[in-house]
Amino acid sequence: MAIKGRVSLPRVLSICLLLLVAVMVLYPLGMVFYGSVWSSSPGAPGHFTLKGYVEAYGQAHTYALLGNTFILAVIRTVFSVAIAVLLAWLVTRTNVPHRNFLELGLLFVFFMPLLPRVVAWILLLSPRTGLINVFLRNILPFDIPALNVFSYGGIIWVGVLSWVPILYIFVAPAFRAMDGRLEDAARMSGAGLFATVTRINLPLLAPAILATTVLGFVRMMESFTIEAMLGIRAKIYVLTTQIYGYIVYPDLPDYPPAMALAVTLLVLTFALVVFQWRLLGQKHYPTVTGRGFQARPVDLRRSRWPAFAAAFLFIALSMFLPLGVLLWASVMKVPGVFMDDMYTLAHYRATLNDPTLWTAVKNSVLMAMAVASIGMVLCGLMSYIVVKTRFFGRRALDLISWIPWAVPGIVLALGFLWAALLSPLPFTLYGTLTLMSLCLIIKGMPLGTRTMSSTLVQISDELEEAARIHGASWSQTFVRVVLPLLAHGFAAGWILLFAFALKELDAVIMLAGPQSSVISTQIFSWWQLGHFQAAAILGLLESVLITIFFLAAQLLSRHLAIRAEV
Amino acid sequence: MRRPVAPVAMMVLFGLAASSGVTFAAAKPSPHEKWAAEFKKWETETYQAAKQEGKAVWYSVDPKATEESLIEAFRKKYPGISLERQAGRGSELGAKIRTEQDAGRIVADFYPVASSVTRTLAAEGRIEHFIPPLATEPGVRWYVDPLVDQKEFSGKPFPFVLGHSPIGIMINTQLVPPDKEPKSWKDLLDPQWKGKIIFHDPRVGGYGNRTWFSMKAIHGEEFWKRLVAQDLVVDRQYNLMAMGVARGEYSIGVGVSPREVAPVESAPVKFYTAAEGTPLTVATAILVKGGPHPNAAKLFLNFLLSKEAQDILGKSGARTPNRAGSQLRSPLQNLEGQKLLITSVAEEIKGLSQVQQDAKKYLGK
Numbered sequence: 001m002a003i004k005g006r007v008s009l010p011r012v013l014s015i016c017l018l019l020l021v022a023v024m025v026l027y028p029l030g031m032v033f034y035g036s037v038w039s040s041s042p043g044a045p046g047h048f049t050l051k052g053y054v055e056a057y058g059q060a061h062t063y064a065l066l067g068n069t070f071i072l073a074v075i076r077t078v079f080s081v082a083i084a085v086l087l088a089w090l091v092t093r094t095n096v097p098h099r100n101f102l103e104l105g106l107l108f109v110f111f112m113p114l115l116p117r118v119v120a121w122i123l124l125l126s127p128r129t130g131l132i133n134v135f136l137r138n139i140l141p142f143d144i145p146a147l148n149v150f151s152y153g154g155i156i157w158v159g160v161l162s163w164v165p166i167l168y169i170f171v172a173p174a175f176r177a178m179d180g181r182l183e184d185a186a187r188m189s190g191a192g193l194f195a196t197v198t199r200i201n202l203p204l205l206a207p208a209i210l211a212t213t214v215l216g217f218v219r220m221m222e223s224f225t226i227e228a229m230l231g232i233r234a235k236i237y238v239l240t241t242q243i244y245g246y247i248v249y250p251d252l253p254d255y256p257p258a259m260a261l262a263v264t265l266l267v268l269t270f271a272l273v274v275f276q277w278r279l280l281g282q283k284h285y286p287t288v289t290g291r292g293f294q295a296r297p298v299d300l301r302r303s304r305w306p307a308f309a310a311a312f313l314f315i316a317l318s319m320f321l322p323l324g325v326l327l328w329a330s331v332m333k334v335p336g337v338f339m340d341d342m343y344t345l346a347h348y349r350a351t352l353n354d355p356t357l358w359t360a361v362k363n364s365v366l367m368a369m370a371v372a373s374i375g376m377v378l379c380g381l382m383s384y385i386v387v388k389t390r391f392f393g394r395r396a397l398d399l400i401s402w403i404p405w406a407v408p409g410i411v412l413a414l415g416f417l418w419a420a421l422l423s424p425l426p427f428t429l430y431g432t433l434t435l436m437s438l439c440l441i442i443k444g445m446p447l448g449t450r451t452m453s454s455t456l457v458q459i460s461d462e463l464e465e466a467a468r469i470h471g472a473s474w475s476q477t478f479v480r481v482v483l484p485l486l487a488h489g490f491a492a493g494w495i496l497l498f499a500f501a502l503k504e505l506d507a508v509i510m511l512a513g514p515q516s517s518v519i520s521t522q523i524f525s526w527w528q529l530g531h532f533q534a535a536a537i538l539g540l541l542e543s544v545l546i547t548i549f550f551l552a553a554q555l556l557s558r559h560l561a562i563r564a565e566v
Numbered sequence: 567m568r569r570p571v572a573p574v575a576m577m578v579l580f581g582l583a584a585s586s587g588v589t590f591a592a593a594k595p596s597p598h599e600k601w602a603a604e605f606k607k608w609e610t611e612t613y614q615a616a617k618q619e620g621k622a623v624w625y626s627v628d629p630k631a632t633e634e635s636l637i638e639a640f641r642k643k644y645p646g647i648s649l650e651r652q653a654g655r656g657s658e659l660g661a662k663i664r665t666e667q668d669a670g671r672i673v674a675d676f677y678p679v680a681s682s683v684t685r686t687l688a689a690e691g692r693i694e695h696f697i698p699p700l701a702t703e704p705g706v707r708w709y710v711d712p713l714v715d716q717k718e719f720s721g722k723p724f725p726f727v728l729g730h731s732p733i734g735i736m737i738n739t740q741l742v743p744p745d746k747e748p749k750s751w752k753d754l755l756d757p758q759w760k761g762k763i764i765f766h767d768p769r770v771g772g773y774g775n776r777t778w779f780s781m782k783a784i785h786g787e788e789f790w791k792r793l794v795a796q797d798l799v800v801d802r803q804y805n806l807m808a809m810g811v812a813r814g815e816y817s818i819g820v821g822v823s824p825r826e827v828a829p830v831e832s833a834p835v836k837f838y839t840a841a842e843g844t845p846l847t848v849a850t851a852i853l854v855k856g857g858p859h860p861n862a863a864k865l866f867l868n869f870l871l872s873k874e875a876q877d878i879l880g881k882s883g884a885r886t887p888n889r890a891g892s893q894l895r896s897p898l899q900n901l902e903g904q905k906l907l908i909t910s911v912a913e914e915i916k917g918l919s920q921v922q923q924d925a926k927k928y929l930g931k
Contacts, residue, residue, distance in 0.1 A: 044668035061931040122806070129813040232767065233801050235930060245770075253661040334833040336813045356630065356651075421669030430671045513673055514623050514652040525653040529629055530805035530829045 010474050014391045017381055022396075024442055025403050028415030032266060035259035035418055052256025062242075062261070069238040072152070072227075073220035076159045080220075081213045083160065084167035087311055089201065092175040093183070095297040096307045103172075105315035110165035111499040111546040112319060115523055116539030118229045119532065120322035121158050123329060123336045125149035131325070131336075150233040158226050161318040167216050169447075169496070173454035174208035175201075184296060193298060214276035215446075218269045218405060224506050239265050243411070262411040273402050323543065330536040347533035357538060360522040364502055365545065367433050367440070367518060371501035372494045375441040379448030379497075380490060384482070386449075387456040388464070405446040409506025412443055417510050431513020439511060440501045447500060448493045455489025495553040499546050597704045605699045609868075613644055615861035621648045622675040622862035625659040625854075629825065632882040639878060640869050647862050656683045657771050663854055667692055675857035676867050681848040682771055682914050684725035685715065689915055694853040694860065695723040698868035707890040709901050710848065710908070712871060718911040725850035728870050729885035730901060731823040732846055733773045734839035736808065741817040748818065750841035751781055754793060759818060761797040764807050766821030768925040771918065773847060774800070774821030779921045780845045780907045787924070794928045811835060823847065824897040828883035837897040843905040849885050 036053065040046035056062055090096045091103050124132050127146035136144060148154060182204065186196045202209070224240040231237060237245075239261055246258035300307055329335035331343050351357055379401075385391050386398045404412065416439045420430045429435040459482065467477040505520040512521040519542050526535040595603070616622075626633055630653070637649050652659065652674070659674075660683045666672045677684065687693055701712035708727070715724035737747060741762075748754050754763060766774025781789050799816065801807050804826040811819040812833035827837040851867050853860060869875050876887035883895040894900065909917065 041665050041668045044664075059931070126810070126813070126815045129815045229803075229806075232803075233764075233799055247661055253664060334812050334830045335809060337830070337833040339833065350631075354630065354634075417665070421665065421671050428671050430666070430669075431673050512652075514650040517652075526630070527805070528655055528803070529627070529653060530808065530826060531630060532805065532809065532829070534630070 008474075010389065011391065013381075014385050014389070014393065014397075017378075017385065018393045018397050018400075021378070021382065021400050021445075024438065025400050025445075028412060028419045028439075028442075029266065029403070029407065031415045031418035031422070032259055032262050032411055035255055035414065036263045037256075038259075039256060041253060041255050049256070052258075052260035055254075056257040056260040056264075065237055065239055065242050066264075068236060069221055069240075072155060072159070072223075072236075072238065073217050076156050076163065076220045076223075077213060077217040079156070079160045080163045080167050081171075081209065081216050083164045083314065084171055084212065084216075085205075085209055087164070087168050087314065088172040088175045089197070090307055090311055092172055093178075093180075093201070093298055094300050094307070095304060096300060096311065097304055098308060102308070102311050102315065105312075105319065106165045106168050107550070108543075108547070109161075109315060109319045110169060110496075111503065111543065111550070112323070113503040113505075113520065113523065113539050113542050114162055114225050115229075115505060115520075115527060116326050116536055117162065117322045118158055118226055119527070119536070120325040120329070121149050121154070122229070123325050124321070125154060125157075126336075129336065148234075150230050152234070152236060154234075155226055155230050155236065158230065159220065159223060161314075162226070163216060163219060163223075164314070164318070166219065167212050170215060170450060171205075171208060171212045173450075174205055177454070177457070178204060180296065183298065193300070196298065211276045214272050215405060218272050221269055222265065222407075222409065222411075224409065243414075247414075259414070262414060266407060266411060269405075269407070270403065273405060274399070323540070326536045326540060330533050330540065332533075335532050335536075348537060351534040351537045354534070356517065356522065357534075357541075360517045360519050360538070361541070361545070363433055363516060364519040364542075367437050368498045368501035370433075370437050371440045371444060372498035374437070375444050375448050375497045375501075376452070376490055376494050378441065379445060379493065380452050380486065382445075383449045383452035383456050384478075387453055388461070388482075401445050401449045404442045404444075407443075409443060409504065412439060413507050413510040420511075431511070431516055433516045433518075436508045436511050436516060436518070437501075439507050440504060443504065443507045444497045444500045447496050451493035451496060452486065452489055455486055455492075459485050491553045491556055495550050498549055498553075502542060502546060601699075601702065601704055605703075608699050609865075612861050612865050612868075616644070616859075616865045617646045619859040619862045620646070621650060622859040622866055623650045623652065623673055623857070624866070625663065625674045625677040625679075626651045626653050627656050627659065627679050628884050629828075629882065632879065632884040635878045635882060636870070636875055639874055640866055643869065643874075644865055647865065649862075649866065656680055660687060663687065664690075664692065667854075667856060670856075672854065672856045672858060674854045675859045675863035676851060676853050678728060678849060678851035678867075678870065680731070680771075681715075681725060681727075681850040682776075682918055684850045684852045685911050685914050687852060688715070688719060688722070688724050689911075691722070692855050693723045693725065694855045694857070696726075696853040696864055696867065698726060698864070698871050700868050700871035701726055708888050709886075709890055710888060712888060715850075715911060723852075723855075725852045726867075726871075727848050727888050728851050729849040729876075729879050729888050730846050731773070731825060731849060731885055732839055732844045732899065732901065732904070732906075733777055733821060733823050734837055734844065736811050736819040736822045736827055736835055736837050738811050738814050738817055739834040739836050741814055747836075747838075751785065751789070751793075751820075752842075754818070754820065755796065759796060761799075762817040763796060764799045764801055764810055764816040764819050765793075766804065766807060767800040767802045767929075768821075769800075769922050769929060770802055771922070772802075772821070773804070773823055773845075775918055775921055775925070776845045776847055776909070777821045778925055779909065779913070779918055780843065782921070782924075783907075784842050790925070790928050798929075800929060805829070808835075824886075824899070825884050827897050828895070831897060839899075839904065843907040844901075845907045846901075848908070849888075 037048050037050060038046050039049045039051065087106065091099050124130050125147050127133060127148040130147065130149065133146045149158070182200050183196055186200045191199065222240060224244065227236065227238045227241050228244065231241060243258045243261050246254045330347060331345060333342055333344050382397055382401050386394045416435060420435050423429065463481055464477050467481045472480065503520055505524055508518065509521060509524065512518065519538060523535045523538050526538065633651060640649065656679045659677065663674050663677065666674060697713060709730065710727050712726045712728065714727060735748060748756065748759065766772055768774040768778035778790065804822060807819050808822060808826040808830050810816045812830035812835050824837055827835060851870060853863055853867060857863055873889060876889040876892040879885050880887045880892045880894040880898060883898055886894065886898050886901055890902070
């Protein structure tokens, strides 16, 4: 639909939305740039200086960090994208058994909180006492070098298992919406499975895969939790751990070099996002036709069950195994220590009776619901303008919606921290759930807009045009035609944002206050204070919560879809 | 009828005394009675003001069981005042306080934490002057004078001492037989421990840094080089270190305190201090400058020095209480008779930071 005219409602709405989103995204990021050239902490007396850049780049160590960050990002991206693409192809284009189960499993892996998962891998892959190493030593008749989670290999392994589901979520819609007639034509022309995949599927989906690769690479560059927990012992440091180190470890926080490194990360990742954006131009995955053509699934024949087993193995390794280890460790007196009388439920009693836990749960659910609801309305409107209108600012809106992807959580949080502390507002947002929710809405924007865009491209413009021809106004068309058709995508995006808000730690860790403790920050602080079991129990509870909301969202979206059909 | 002799005699004596100019002044209150009267007055006034504030915000690094017990006891003693907690690592919360103050958006009211953090904050002028009345109670015996910093800060606001974290060695008793136990830091250089020691990273603030400082003071900088040659593994998370030793991943952990050992003490572990002495991290508390609830904070900070609160600290295993004779839970040890390695304020503010820098020469940046 075109947005024409000087003062039409959609035009005004679009301009307002563009301005709102621009302020929400660019203001905190402006603070990051400001922080990199200001000599002291936010609000403290200081002067403009480049000493942060000089300090950060005047030492060889920084270049080693850049090298580490780059190498780790490249390796993890290659593996993660390869697995995500393979899984997406299996689930969306083949007759692999139990496709819905596999898809659900991948979504659950995405939902699982990261920190307890890393702890589970420490219990599994510590070189001397890790359960897998002990098991291998017991069953193998010969000695093998121990698998060590505190290594490049460990960081890559845990990173790949964690990031594949997110990349799957990005790439699967493109596979699903691909015009299947080309595959059918190839098969009818006598092409085998390999030839069809390599000569039809992959070239057709190359832009989508390339875009996912760029986005994955950006994600790997900004990764923090895994490196912070596994890297120190192996003397592996990356940009994000160094940024954190400048602020947290010295007796006096050293903001200028931290912000200078944050700007570096920002510029690097932003450049990559612009690159992928230019690569795709205005077209959102050009292979997506929106024709709703359902291709005959590729017959894997005898490979059906091995393919299922491989996909299931991935889900088992990334979800069932760590979840099981967490559950096991949560009932142990000392996690991972085998001894007489080693089990206890005391930690459950203490943790579940702790009011701190329930405050964190209540805050988290409220915050995640607000983030998902407000975020999806915002993302829905943005996607609609970008995909369905010819509004002059739609390219800018599209670009802005992707910027948060390029900003590491910890950098965005720093930007928000400075923005809140220096804000001219008469009330303070610092330490409130509102500020944390704002930060998460921004950070989750690419997830929300991606989900809505992939739904919107499948809705034919003809439906809207028909409504307009029959006299419906723009707003009537939007509310009565477009919205019901978006229900499924909205529900899917809502649960994605809900889960994202519930489990995200990096973006809120610097912002939480005493009254705004949420599940992710509570897990982190309990972990830091040595309450491993309490952290594990809260991690498990978080998974249960997400499952409940996921099922509720599924039911709701089905109900809405049925109503829309009626 | 018999006449009462005693009253008459007393009256005679009183009359004689009065006529000779002798006066009977009221009995002089003892120092403790005087202190108690002043304390009562302070407590009543502060409590009233604290009730108006309604709450205080506690930036806390203590285990949650300790926090909860302290809050419960405080609520019973002073109903009507709630305590909100922001948990985190010492240096993180210190950074938060600085940022809040610089931006004029202060949330924290008080902060009990290691002296390396509070003394730096005090030196920067970020704390409010407050001497808890209980710190001056006559007749109480403390391991370290709670107001020990008063002199060094010469008239400026200073932190007060409430407890201690003795830093020592943690071993896995299944991997380290009693006759092989490293009794001193020098014993750690034995080749049999190569690759089996995990050390808290001395390049950042904390117990490893404090131990590294005392190691250099006693054995010289060369000792660091020899220690690193033992394929030292360093970590920045105490709980991961303690879990690693408990599970047998490492035989020995250095730069830990009883509070990290307590959660894993049912495993085959043992904590003790080195023969060279016990580096002591002094737990101090401060009233944050500009905090929004100063009276409620003062009331709680003072309460932390009471016998009741000090017993809670000791019983929970969080820290060795500063009040001598307080109850202790294993693996906390009585500090009396131990060779304590205490740093001065100057050493803590400058020396420990220097050690962080120096350690990078040996462990990399």
